[in-house]
Amino acid sequence: MNWLNDNVNALSLLGAAAIIILTGFVVGKYVKQMKTDKSTGELAKENWDGIGEYKNPLPIGWALSFIGVMVWSAWYFLAGYPLNAYSQIGEYNEEVQSHATKFETKFANPDQATLMNMGEGVFLVQCAPCHGVTGDGMNGKAANLGKWGNEEAMVASILNGAKGSNYPLGEMPAGLLDAESAKAVAAYVMQEVSSVKKTKNPALVESGKALWATCAACHGDDGKGMAGSAPDLSVYGNAKFVVNVLGTGKKGAIGSMPQFNDGRLTNVQKAAVGTYVSSLVK
Numbered sequence: 670m671n672w673l674n675d676n677v678n679a680l681s682l683l684g685a686a687a688i689i690i691l692t693g694f695v696v697g698k699y700v701k702q703m704k705t706d707k708s709t710g711e712l713a714k715e716n717w718d719g720i721g722e723y724k725n726p727l728p729i730g731w732a733l734s735f736i737g738v739m740v741w742s743a744w745y746f747l748a749g750y751p752l753n754a755y756s757q758i759g760e761y762n763e764e765v766q767s768h769a770t771k772f773e774t775k776f777a778n779p780d781q782a783t784l785m786n787m788g789e790g791v792f793l794v795q796c797a798p799c800h801g802v803t804g805d806g807m808n809g810k811a812a813n814l815g816k817w818g819n820e821e822a823m824v825a826s827i828l829n830g831a832k833g834s835n836y837p838l839g840e841m842p843a844g845l846l847d848a849e850s851a852k853a854v855a856a857y858v859m860q861e862v863s864s865v866k867k868t869k870n871p872a873l874v875e876s877g878k879a880l881w882a883t884c885a886a887c888h889g890d891d892g893k894g895m896a897g898s899a900p901d902l903s904v905y906g907n908a909k910f911v912v913n914v915l916g917t918g919k920k921g922a923i924g925s926m927p928q929f930n931d932g933r934l935t936n937v938q939k940a941a942v943g944t945y946v947s948s949l950v951k
Contacts, residue, residue, distance in 0.1 A: 680745065691734070769935050776937045781944070784908075788945025791938050796946075799923060804949040810923050818906055818950045820859050820869055827851035831900075833920035835928070838887045838898045845883055853877035854884060858902055862892035865906040906950075908943030915939050 712721040776783065793802060801807040804814035816822055828851050830843035846854060852870060857877030859868040868874060889895040892902040904910045916939075918928035929939060 765932065769932070773935050773937055779937065779941070784941045784944040785948065787938065788941035788943070791934065791942050792945050795929075795934070796942070799921070799926070804946065811921050811926075812919075814946050814949045815951045818910060818947060820855050823855040823858060823905070824848075824851045827854060833925075834900070835917045835919065836894075836897070836899050841887070841899075846880065850876075850880050854880050857881055858884075858892065858905065862902050863905040864903065864909075906947075908940060908947050911943035911946045912939045915942065 710723040713724050799811040800814055806813035827846055831841040834840045853873040853876040856868040856870040856873040859865050860874050887899040888902055894901040901913060915929040919926045
C-alpha cells in the first residue's frame with residue numbers, strides 16, 4: 670500500500686470518503702423530511718400554473734458546505750495538486766536548466782575555434798532547415814547568410830526595405846533613398862557607426878553622414894536603435910548583430926524565425942551561432 674504515501678492519492682481518497690459520507694447524510698435527512706415534514710411559511714408572489722414557492726432561507730449547512738468547498742479547492746490547488754505535485758515537464762525543465770548552467774560554466778570563456786565548432790553544430794540543427802547547410806537560403810526560401818551583414822547587404826536593405834522585422838518601430842520601408850544615396854549612407858554606417866570601421870566607398874562617407882538624418886529617426890543619432898526600438902547598427906557586421914536577430918526573430922517567405930529567448934539556446938550558444946554566421950559573409 671505504498672501508493673497511500675503519495676499526498677495526491679491520500680487527498681483523493683479523503684475527498685471521496687467525505688463526499689460519500691456527506692451524500693449519505695444529506696439523502697437520509699431529506700428522505701426523512703419528505704415523509705414527515707409539512708410545508709409551512711410565506712409563499713412568494715410568483716407562481717407557475719398555480720404552483721408556488723416558499724420563501725425559505727438558505728440552509729446554513731448548504732452555505733457552510735459551499736464556503737468550505739471553495740476554501741478547500743483553493744488550498745488543494747495552491748498547496749496540494751497540481752501546483753505542488755510532481756510534474757514530468759517540471760522535472761525536465763529543471764534538468765534542462767541544470768544542464769544549461771553547467772554548460773555556461775564550462776564554456777564561460779570559449780576561444781574562437783570553440784565558438785566556431787559549437788556555432789556550426791547549432792546552426793546545422795536550428796538554422797540549416799531553412800537557411801540550408803551552407804547558409805545560402807536554399808534558392809531564396811530564406812535569407813542568404815553569405816550575402817548578409819556586409820556593405821552590399823546594407824545597401825540592398827536601404828533600397829528594398831527590411832522585411833519581417835519584429836522591432837517596436839516595425840519594418841523599414843523600401844524606397845527611402847535612391848541608389849547613390851543608399852550607397853553613401855551604407856558607407857557612413859560601415860565606417861563611422863558599425864564595428865567594421867571601414868568601407869569600400871570612403872569618398873561617400875561625408876555625403877552619407879549628411880543623409881543619415883533619414884535613418885536616425887528610427888536608429889537614433891548614434892545608430893544604436895534607441896534602446897531596442899530598431900536594429901542596433903553599432904554591432905553590424907559582427908556576431909552580436911546576429912545574436913540580436915536571434916533574440917527578436919524575423920518573418921520570412923516560408924514562415925517565421927522564432928525568437929531564441931525561450932531557453933532552447935544558452936547565451937554561449939547564441940554567441941557561437943553569431944560567430945559562425947559571421948564567418949559565412951562573403
